[in-house]
């Protein structure tokens with residue numbers, strides 16, 4: 223459903239992505255691994271249109287995404303959960319959720335769509351704090367909130383950047399469980415992770431990046447077998 | 459012996475005017491990170507347009523008060539769409555330079571078309587009269603300015619805190635990129651906010667005409683005070699703009715009464731003190 227072909231992205235003059243290609247099939251949970259600074263976040267930003275690739279193509283359900291603004295890409299059904307949480311500090315938890323609902327949505331949401339009620343049912347902790355400022359939540363709660371905020375727009379695919387970073391091990395499990403739940407509801411997921419041990423529990427397939435390029439693609443068994451690759455390109 | 463109430467009311471009227479100018483400036487800065495040097499130039503345009511309208515259609519102050527903001531709204535929308543948006547990708551310094559250049563161009567055009575001398579706008583009728591208030595005789599017009607500011611401030615607060623648009627605007631002040639990725643047409647929001655800010659400064663210009671007279675230096679004069687308001691109040695905070703406008707209005711007014719030579723220094727002193735105690739301004743978000 224998502225085909226990234228040979229994209230090149232820059233920050234100013236520095237050339238960050240050197241021809242990245244990857245594919246997502248409907249319903250998959252794919253994980254993008256790699257050391258710090260290799261261009262994982264930039265890859266997600268390029269798909270989302272936050273960074274504009276200078277070359278290459280990104281097709282999502284037969285639409286070209288390159289050249290579109292982030293809001294247009296979001297309206298086509300791509301959800302983005304950036305690193306560092308990025309909740310709206312001065313909005314309440316409830317208002318943060320409302321921000322996820324897309325006003326310009328073209329297709330109406332069918333059965334099983336995400337609503338505020340459903341979010342509160344699933345995450346009573348968010349309902350308890352619905353009138354608190356977003357900035358008053360704990361790290362784990364903030365992460366939950368950013369994910370469900372994006373879900374409120376009922377995306378078909380979610381790009382999620384290091385969802386477990388900086389969270390206590392118990393909370394990491396909560397967040398991963400949540401992603402599994404989301405995926406079961408039919409949403410395709412592309413997740414960036416540094417935490418290889420966490421990723422291997424939930425992902426179907428893996429890509430590994432190094433210096434702005436994809437250096438490995440394969441499923442869990444292939445990654446476990448490729449000891450050299452893991453040693454060279456992942457944190458120990 | 460009734461100097462104090464007079465200067466207090468003068469302070470309120472000036473606070474009202476300052477708020478009308480600063481509200482748009484702080485919203486634009488909060489959202490787009492652009493300190494708009496052309497903001498006060500648009501305020502001046504409002505005053506000059508109003509002068510011309512009132513010369514043509516004698517004394518049509520109310521007409522002016524509706525038409526000038528509309529013209530400035532369009533000018534603001536065009537500036538955002540065709541100039542600011544194109545320069546945006548080159549960075550903040552370039553945006554700043556653009557607004558600086560625009561302010562300069564507008565000022566020169568104003569001098570060329572209307573001349574380099576003050577123009578008096580006289581307001582007649584009830585607005586131009588005086589009334590008895592807290593034991594003194596006071597011009598209705600200055601009270602009218604304060605009421606206008608309360609009206610505009612209330613409408614803005616209702617929009618910001620009671621509507622979906624308001625949630626979007628506050629979200630965009632926090633993090634416009636995130637807002638964009640959630641499916642909000644942020645470029646359109648920017649254009650709307652910039653145009654609204656321009657309209658508001660045009661409105662303030664119409665109101666300032668009869669109070670301060672209309673001259674090419676009027677932009678510079680209010681720009682410094684408006685900058686101080688948004689620094690003291692906190693960038694992007696409407697509530698901060700209200701409080702800071704009231705503070706600076708009184709400071710300017712009583713400053714003139716008590717320390718005539720130092721009244722400008724007092725304003726900067728206040729700014730320095732606030733920046734030392736709370737660098738993000740009274741109502742600003744800590745980063």
Ligand SMILES: Nc1ncnc2c1ncn2[C@@H]1O[C@H](COP(=O)(O)OP(=O)(O)O)[C@@H](O)[C@H]1O
Pocket residue numbers: 233236238256257258259260261262263264265
């Ligand atoms: N906004 C930016 N401006 C300039 N360089 C950046 C910016 N963001 C990231 N970079 C650089 O781009 C490279 C890739 O960054 P990133 O995609 O964030 O890596 P990762 O997510 O894999 O850790 C790094 O060298 C980083 O320093």
Ligand SMILES: [Mg+2]
Pocket residue numbers: 262263264305383
């Ligand atoms: Mg990253």
